[in-house]
Amino acid sequence: MTSSILVERQGHVAILTLNRPDTRNALSGDDLFGAFERLFAELNDDLSIRCAILTGSGAAFCSGGNIAEMRDRQGMFAGSPDQIVSQYRNGIQRIPLAFQALQVPIIAAVNGPAMGAGNDLACMCDIRIASTRACFAESFVKVGIVPGDGGAWLLPRVVGASRAAEMAFTGDTVNAETALRIGLVSSVVEPDALMPEAMRLAERISANPPQVLRWTKQLLQHAAHGTLGEALQHAGRFQGLAHQTADHAEAVASFFEKRRPVFTGH
Known part of the structure; x- marks a missing residue:
């Protein structure tokens, strides 16, 4: 924690719960940027985490x-244009890169x-559900600023260019x-139902x-910006690996035995 x-x-x-209610969970500070990187690295290393x-x-x-930091020109908003470029790169832009490296569905x-960047943060996730x-x-x-955190790349991939x-x-x-109508989220529920619904989906x-989930996520990421030929190449590589896993054998066996599979990540 x-x-x-x-x-x-x-x-x-x-x-994972953003824990800065006093700033309405604003994205600022090296501790927060580093927290995303560390937590996601831990999730990547823990095959028992599947979502x-x-x-x-x-x-x-x-x-x-x-x-407030924008107004006072503090943190990543301080200094010359060149300094701000560097501060964004070493600051908030670490978050979308951490999400891109996350292997677990989120x-x-x-x-x-x-x-703003909170909308983009939601777009960094694989699936979005919303409270009313x-x-x-x-x-x-x-x-008076532009999406400096990758929003111009993220948002069109979620809702389309227009x-x-x-x-x-x-x-x-x-x-x-x-x-919901424009595809920014996939479902809307009452506030009390939000976390139970998220847990049911998870x-x-x-x-x-677990390993097949991670490979499937990588295929979806590659497909977002690659060619069909590249997508087929990646799919073939992961499929070759998947067919050799114990989990694949367990999935097939459980199908014929009409029982719930037990997956181990092997």
């Missing part, structure tokens, strides 16, 4: 950048506002129902072979 991200384990699921859930403490999922359980209290905005233009452009150019806030994912 870290001060900025709380970690709870339930079976094969790791629940993760990311949510926020308090009323917000994530408010994005720290507006669900965003969006409990409240996801604004959630709302989303690619709101960087509203404070919707992403509309959200980025207007900075308008989108409610949970609209987020458990459905976790019922599958």
